[in-house]
Amino acid sequence: MSGREGGDRRDMAIRGAAEALRPAMVAALKELVQIPSQTGEEGLVQEAVARLMRDHGLDVDVWEPDAATLAPHAESVTLGSGFAGRPNVVGVYRGSGGGRSLILNGHIDTVEIGDRGAWRRDPLGGDVVDGRLYGRGACDMKGGVIANLFAVRVLREAGIEPAGDVIVQSTISEEDGGAGALAAVLRGYVADAALISEPTNLAIVVAQGGSLMFRLVVPGLSAHACVRDEGVSAIEKFAYLHRGLLEFEARHNGEIAHPLYDGMVNKAPINIGTVRGGAWPSSVPEWLEAEGRAGLVPGESLAGMKRALSDEVARLADADPWLREHRPRIEWRDGHFAPAEVAVESPLVHTLSAAWRRVRRAEPAIEAVTYGADMRHFVLVGGMPCVMFGAGDVRLAHAPDEAIFLDDLVAAAAITATFTADWCGAG
Ligand SMILES: [Zn+2]
Structure with missing residues (x-):
């Protein structure tokens, strides 16, 4: 045989x-x-x-x-x-x-x-x-x-x-x-x-892929809703930061050169999973806390992605008159996946x-x-x-x-x- x-x-x-x-x-x-x-x-x-x-x-x-x-x-x-x-x-x-x-x-x-x-x-x-x-x-x-x-x-x-x-x-x-x-x-x-x-x-x-768990804390300024223009809505500031993070996601996707990830719709998704903020319908929200997950692909490191996200939030804050003086904070939760x-x-x-x-x-x-x-x-x-x-x-x-x-x-x-x-x- x-x-x-x-x-x-x-x-x-x-x-x-x-x-x-x-x-x-x-x-x-x-x-x-x-x-x-x-x-x-x-x-x-x-x-x-x-x-x-x-x-x-x-x-x-x-x-x-x-x-x-x-x-x-x-x-x-x-x-x-x-x-x-x-x-x-x-x-x-x-x-x-x-x-x-x-x-x-x-x-x-x-x-x-x-x-x-x-x-x-x-x-x-x-x-x-x-x-x-x-x-x-x-x-x-x-x-x-x-x-x-x-x-x-x-x-x-x-x-x-x-x-x-x-x-x-x-x-x-x-x-x-x-x-x-x-x-x-x-x-x-x-x-x-x-x-x-x-x-x-x-x-x-x-x-x-990997994922990084983060928390984004956004400060605002409370005011009565009847004079809301005298306050600063943390929710509106978050909307600005969120848009910026999605643009970052798109740029990051464009930079990924890993052949096995070619052709994927989203190679490293950034998802905001929870949002909490504000205290009362007729008060301008003075705080917001969002939790999210940012993806990375093999060849990238958790430390590198942390730096890139921190830099991006800082860059977005620098470009906004309120956030420039009242910095949003990005913090890292446990449970990251390299x-x-x-x-x-x-x-x-x-x-x-x-x-x-x-x-x-x-x-x-x-x-x-x-x-x-x-x-x-x-x-x-x-x-x-x-x-x-x-x-x-x-x-x-x-x-x-x-x-x-x-x-x-x-x-x-x-x-x-x-x-x-x-x-x-x-x-
Ligand atoms: Zn499983």
Whole structure:
């Protein structure tokens, strides 16, 4: 038998095992979706994850991240009220020796359910309808956690033993900065590569944008509305600054030369998410506070973007008679996301692309995204090459009737298993 035939046979065994495990995968995903796990409340679902990992034959490590250890990174994660009752869960599948190691990461926390009236399906039901499983977290990203876990199970059922260690992670607190993934890196979980199974619609995402969280404080001068011209409206001054920030966004977009971001409508969006100001309908507002998010792309730094935004606000203030004397303030909130990327021409991307091609018999999409995720902790702190790849459409995440296509979930498990066997070496 030639090596090629052996490879084909192995690929077929993996695809067959993934398909045979579909009912178990669906049942496990349904179980996880039925346990709410909004960021901050991950304890209960992690018990179920730990049990699933043990059932799959992994050595399981459960620990609560330590706020003191994370403190030096406070700018990029949310320490909030700590991590009591919010453990990370990591399951290690020990390789037979000699191969490259691999981390398969997913976050278990979800955003809130939101307005239940907007859902047509039970957000905690895990209902399966027309090939989709519905519920909060189904695609972002309990589906990804399940795909990773079952990739290991698929290898076992197919009789394939990876040579390198496979480290399956279910981490907390991604939605507010990724304290869980960072804590896993700092605990020493470092491998030759990492894959995060965020919902990329099966695209291989090699670059993630960053985001900077800021607060803009705008002073005004109060006066009775009947003589409003004697006051200065902080709301009107904010409107001026906001327009200026959007012009800055357009100029910044024009300057970005990263090839993977070419053709995107907005490569580094600036969004004002909250505005509070004023005290009374018939008083000129003397203060306004806006909070926003400014995007950046790989190759740019948080420090550089902070400087650029500060300079822009200062320039806008200099050009306004009131703001020149009464300076607006820009402050930085916690929870920044530094951008991160891995080279398209890297062994990790090559190996994953090749596995993808063999399973799907087509070319994978290689993409960049404008949002921030945990990739940066693996790349920037852990020094590992890292990609994002997973089932699920990000447009269905964070929304009512969140769902995942089960065909894609099974495909993701098969591709991940094939890639794992190739990357780690397998007998
Ligand atoms: Zn996510």
